[in-house]
Amino acid sequence: MEFRILGPLEVISDGRSVDLGGAKQRALLAVLLLHPNEVVSQDRLIDALWEDSPPDTAQKALQVHISKLRTKLGTDRIVTRAPGYVIRVEPDELDADRFERLAEEGGRPQLIEALTLWRGPPLADVAHARFARQEIARLEERRLAVLEGRIEADLALGRQVELVAELETIVAGHPLRERLRALQMLALYRSGRQAEALAVYQDAREALVEGLGVEPGRELRELHQRMLNQDPGLDLHQDDRGTTGRPVESDAIGARLRLLSGECRRVLSLASVLGQEFGLVALERVADYTGIDRLLQVLDEAIDAEIIEECPGSLGWLRFTQAAERETLYEEIPAAHRARLHGRVAEVLEALYVVDPEPHRAEVARHLALAEQA
Numbered sequence: 197m198e199f200r201i202l203g204p205l206e207v208i209s210d211g212r213s214v215d216l217g218g219a220k221q222r223a224l225l226a227v228l229l230l231h232p233n234e235v236v237s238q239d240r241l242i243d244a245l246w247e248d249s250p251p252d253t254a255q256k257a258l259q260v261h262i263s264k265l266r267t268k269l270g271t272d273r274i275v276t277r278a279p280g281y282v283i284r285v286e287p288d289e290l291d292a293d294r295f296e297r298l299a300e301e302g303g304r305p306q307l308i309e310a311l312t313l314w315r316g317p318p319l320a321d322v323a324h325a326r327f328a329r330q331e332i333a334r335l336e337e338r339r340l341a342v343l344e345g346r347i348e349a350d351l352a353l354g355r356q357v358e359l360v361a362e363l364e365t366i367v368a369g370h371p372l373r374e375r376l377r378a379l380q381m382l383a384l385y386r387s388g389r390q391a392e393a394l395a396v397y398q399d400a401r402e403a404l405v406e407g408l409g410v411e412p413g414r415e416l417r418e419l420h421q422r423m424l425n426q427d428p429g430l431d432l433h434q435d436d437r438g439t440t441g442r443p444v445e446s447d448a449i450g451a452r453l454r455l456l457s458g459e460c461r462r463v464l465s466l467a468s469v470l471g472q473e474f475g476l477v478a479l480e481r482v483a484d485y486t487g488i489d490r491l492l493q494v495l496d497e498a499i500d501a502e503i504i505e506e507c508p509g510s511l512g513w514l515r516f517t518q519a520a521e522r523e524t525l526y527e528e529i530p531a532a533h534r535a536r537l538h539g540r541v542a543e544v545l546e547a548l549y550v551v552d553p554e555p556h557r558a559e560v561a562r563h564l565a566l567a568e569q570a
Contacts (some may be wrong), residue, residue: 199229200291203315205322207269214268220245224261226322230331232285235277244327292335299342304349307342314339340370347379354432356386371403374416385423385430393423
């Protein structure tokens with residue numbers, strides 16, 4: 197069964213949409229789905245359904261609506277638990293939960309998949325209800341943040357020309373959102389449209405001053421100045437093979453790592469080892485950013501348990517920060533196991549879009565060939 201709130205409220209069972217009944221039953225289900233697997237009290241449900249004007253028969257009417265929903269969803273889906281009710285939702289049955297999981301994974305493919313879950317404004321058919329307003333605002337903010345992350349990933353892949361039209365439409369709907377303005381400026385600038393990029397800054401400034409009485413924030417002001425100075429750091433970087441990659445300043449890498457979240461920086465060891473073995477130019481720059489413990493955690497979790505068992509020190513190798521310790525551990529890993537480890541790490545990094553897919557493929561193949569010879 198699928199529960200969908202990223203658009204009009206909808207339940208899908210066996211490939212078919214479930215008839216949820218009237219407005220009160222739909223609102224009741226929406227409240228429960230905003231707190232999946234949690235007890236929602238009767239008082240809170242009554243307040244949500246009738247707000248400031250509950251009838252004397254509200255408790256009885258609530259019970260009737262619960263009974264009707266159970267008939268439609270299955271008697272085991274909504275459980276009575278003092279002082280109210282719980283809706284039982286399995287992992288990934290709720291589209292909002294899937295959206296959050298994919299957003300946390302943070303790779304461009306996952307961000308694209310997360311955004312495809314949206315069918316329109318969240319909880320569109322109960323948007324007028326007081327109980328839904330705060331959650332609708334939160335979900336809309338999350339969608340915009342994920343959309344910005346996907347656009348940053350596209351910019352890092354050199355897709356600025358095709359982004360220009362999309363960003364114009366998005367910015368028109370959110371004229372005060374400075375991050376979107378910055379992305380629009382970068383897309384125009386990297387498309388050879390410097391004058392238009394600078395005009396976007398002026399439009400943003402006017403909108404902020406007139407709408408909020410404030411000047412643009414530091415990030416937008418600094419971007420504007422860098423464009424005036426024609427800072428080469430704003431251009432896409434080309435490595436020794438002529439492959440278009442990340443900006444010299446690694447803006448997109450920093451944004452991706454911030455999406456992954458975390459609080460410490462320990463990637464320099466990983467960058468130096470992988471940089472030598474795979475030529476992953478992008479990784480050499482991420483040490484300038486904080487918030488990358490999550491990246492190492494993802495790598496740790498993604499390395500197959502079988503590889504860890506076969507490769508002495510491989511997990512410690514990912515974690516050590518001291519060069520001497522790191523190199524010692526690295527040398528202890530047998531060549532065949534090292535190749536498998538390299539390949540798996542490369543796949544994970546590619547999935548996270550921390551690196552571009554192509555540059556490391558030849559190096560992985562080379563190490564696998566050497567391992568076979570050994």
